[in-house]
Amino acid sequence: MSDTVAWDHDALADDLKAHLRGNERERLIWCDMQLGPSGSPRPDVYALPKSYSKFTPFAYEVKISRADYQADVNAGKWQKYYAFASAVVFAVPDGLIKTTELPGGAGMIVRKQNVWRLAKAPKVNALDNLPRETWMKLVIDGLHRIQESRAPLNTYVMRERAFKKALGDEIATLAASKETAKWHIEHEIAEHGRRLEAIKRQNEAEIERARERDRVAGQEFDRLCDLFGLPRGTGTWAISTAIQRAVKALDADQRIRDLLQVIEAAQNSLAAAKLKVLASQNSEAA
Incomplete structure (x- = not known):
């Protein structure tokens, strides 16, 4: 379901008020306050910046249907806010209207899925002051409303502080x-x-x-x-082959040496036998 279908008028106005009140050091907020005598404009949200040098109150008109928006624009109802405001801003769900459909000078703030976004800044006109009756309404009735709306917040803050105090030791242990x-x-x-x-x-x-x-x-x-x-x-294979050839050659040399030793021994034996024969012949001749 889209945001345009989900929001009703009062819920969207309260949501806008909470958004604008996000930083109370910057502005005062009033909701559904009639700014003059009977028949005078009653903006859904009225915001007064806390400034001594620039007096620029804004009037916000909440619209949740195209028919209501077009009827307001065609009747020129929104222009009556300029008697009490420096700027007029239409507050609508995302997708309800386009910025090109806005009347000249009006701004538009859009409620996206999770946040408000300013789609078009309004023209800000000079405004010297408000009528005495308007100030009286804002101060006497309006400030009383502000205090009442803050009570749940203060209760929440006090409850939060109590929880923090009670859970202090546990949180410290966890930390x-x-x-x-x-x-x-x-x-x-x-x-x-x-x-x-x-x-x-x-x-x-x-x-x-x-x-x-x-x-x-x-x-x-x-x-x-x-x-x-x-x-x-x-390579190692060639070296190994060379080693094998050398070993074979050494083996051959050793056999030759052994054969020479046998031949030499045989020669020595023949020489010894020859000497014995000669010695025997000389002995017989004598």
């Missing part, structure tokens, strides 16, 4: 618990950061040791390449 929880969280975050830093340093040390092992291994590979006459940077 302290919140601070304690905050400290624990911050402490855990700091500890986690330190653990991460330690792991980072350990990983960096491991990486550096691995690099050193790679450097030493590289030097060893270079020496192997130089030993077997291979270009530096030769």
Whole structure:
């Protein structure tokens, strides 16, 4: 359901009054106050800014239907407010009328879904003063209404203060618990950061040791390449093949040395036998 359907006249006027009274230091607010004798204008909301230098009271006319608005505009009823106000503002639900439909000089404030918005600023005319009878109404009857309307607010404020006093200790405990929880969280975050830093340093040390092992291994590979006459940077498979060939060559050399030792031993044995034969022949000749 749209705002235009939901609002009735009095509810919208009260809502506007509450909005304008949001900062009571700036203005005084009256509702449904007849500003003169019988037949004189009775704005839905009448606002007087608290200023010694600028006397600019505003008259607000609440409209919740297009028919009521058009009838007011066509009859010129809204223009009668200028005898008591510097500006006239139509207050309407969102979507009721367009700013282009406003009569010249009038402003418009719109009740959106959650807030009032000034759709068009009114023309502000000079106004020197109000009639004596109007002042009397505003002061005697109007201020009495203001005090009555404030009573629920004051009651609410007093109740709120009582609740705050009664709940003071509990709120203080909750606040302290919140601070304690905050400290624990911050402490855990700091500890986690330190653990991460330690792991980072350990990983960096491991990486550096691995690099050193790679450097030493590289030097060893270079020496192997130089030993077997291979270009530096030769792959491990080629180096392994060269090593296997060298081992085989060493094995062959050892077998040759063993054979030479056998031959030499045989030669020595033959020489010894020869000497024995010669010695035997000389002994027989003698």
